[in-house]
Amino acid sequence: MMTQQQAQASYDAQDLWHKDKKHFIHPFTDFSLFHEKGCDLITDSDGIYVEDVHGNRFIDGIAGLWCVNVGHGRAEIGQAMAEQATRMAYFSTFNNLSNAPATELAAKLAELAPAHLNHVFYSCGGSTANDATIRLVHYYFNRLGKPSKKRILSRTNAYHGTTYMAASLTGIASNNWQFDTLDLVTHLSEANCYRRPEGMSETEYCDHLLNELEQTIDRLGADNIAAFIAEPIMGAGGVLVAPQGYHSRVQAVCRANDILFIADEVVTGFGRLGHFFASEAVFETQPDIINVAKGFPQATPHWGQR
Numbered sequence: 001m002m003t004q005q006q007a008q009a010s011y012d013a014q015d016l017w018h019k020d021k022k023h024f025i026h027p028f029t030d031f032s033l034f035h036e037k038g039c040d041l042i043t044d045s046d047g048i049y050v051e052d053v054h055g056n057r058f059i060d061g062i063a064g065l066w067c068v069n070v071g072h073g074r075a076e077i078g079q080a081m082a083e084q085a086t087r088m089a090y091f092s093t094f095n096n097l098s099n100a101p102a103t104e105l106a107a108k109l110a111e112l113a114p115a116h117l118n119h120v121f122y123s124c125g126g127s128t129a130n131d132a133t134i135r136l137v138h139y140y141f142n143r144l145g146k147p148s149k150k151r152i153l154s155r156t157n158a159y160h161g162t163t164y165m166a167a168s169l170t171g172i173a174s175n176n177w178q179f180d181t182l183d184l185v186t187h188l189s190e191a192n193c194y195r196r197p198e199g200m201s202e203t204e205y206c207d208h209l210l211n212e213l214e215q216t217i218d219r220l221g222a223d224n225i226a227a228f229i230a231e232p233i234m235g236a237g238g239v240l241v242a243p244q245g246y247h248s249r250v251q252a253v254c255r256a257n258d259i260l261f262i263a264d265e266v267v268t269g270f271g272r273l274g275h276f277f278a279s280e281a282v283f284e285t286q287p288d289i290i291n292v293a294k295g296f297p298q299a300t301p302h303w304g305q306r
């Protein structure tokens with residue numbers, strides 16, 4: 001149902017449609033179709049519903065872009081945002097400066113995260129969290145005197161975002177079609193238990209994936225590999241569930257080879273799998289870094305003590 005304020009701020013559907021078509025570059029868009037048809041414009045939301053400019057109501061099944069975890073129109077969230085915006089709009093946290101809300105949130109996240117993860121680094125979203133992570137991982141190994149450890153292991157059909165590095169980590173071929181990617185990533189097979197090869201048991205399939213991982217490490221050399229990154233459940237690639245024990249076995253191989261294990265929990269954290277962080281609670285892994293975003297104010301790699 002539209003609130004009084006929303007009803008007052010009604011839009012001119014034609015005007016909006018023309019402005020959008022003329023000026024707005026949309027991501028992930030087929031422009032031949034877009035030039036002809038333009039966009040469906042959403043103007044309002046309430047709970048699980050959104051409403052378009054013509055007043056048609058839809059269930060927002062994907063929750064925005066996996067980010068409206070607690071539904072639209074939460075007055076208490078709006079109020080907290082308004083109070084903060086009027087109290088202090090922004091302050092830098094560079095060098096030895098900080099601001100109170102960022103500090104409080106870091107402490108809260110450290111409390112919610114698995115016990116071994118106690119440090120938070122902020123970014124602006126999931127893609128930039130993954131970018132910042134890889135940059136920091138490279139820096140980490142440089143500082144340890146291991147500058148050859150640069151390559152990142154990712155997986156086919158993984159989705160890690162749209163910035164240059166995050167898109168390079170992504171393994172969905174159509175996302176990168178005719179785009180350049182950075183030559184820093186090796187993609188392993190996706191872990192898709194449902195579509196595993198005909199006649200293979202779940203355990204045999206897990207062995208098969210682990211075998212591929214070990215062979216890849218042998219081929220590239222552990223001295224050249226910095227990290228392995230994975231979504232605990234692959235989201236945009238098809239909501240793909242790995243075989244039982246896959247993540248913890250991968251982590252053990254990484255540990256044995258001095259390869260950092262990064263969990264991209266951008267769409268699995270904050271309640272989606274019943275826990276604030278799924279890595280330990282659901283998949284029994286202790287990642288070196290967990291990246292979170294969406295449905296939560298900022299993206300944060302969590303740094304553990306190794």
Ligand SMILES: Cc1ncc(COP(=O)(O)O)c(C=O)c1O
Nearest residue numbers: 125126127159160161235266267
């Ligand atoms: C697993 C995962 N990582 C990263 C991202 C990128 O996040 P953002 O859109 O906030 O840049 C997404 C987006 O859906 C995602 O699903």
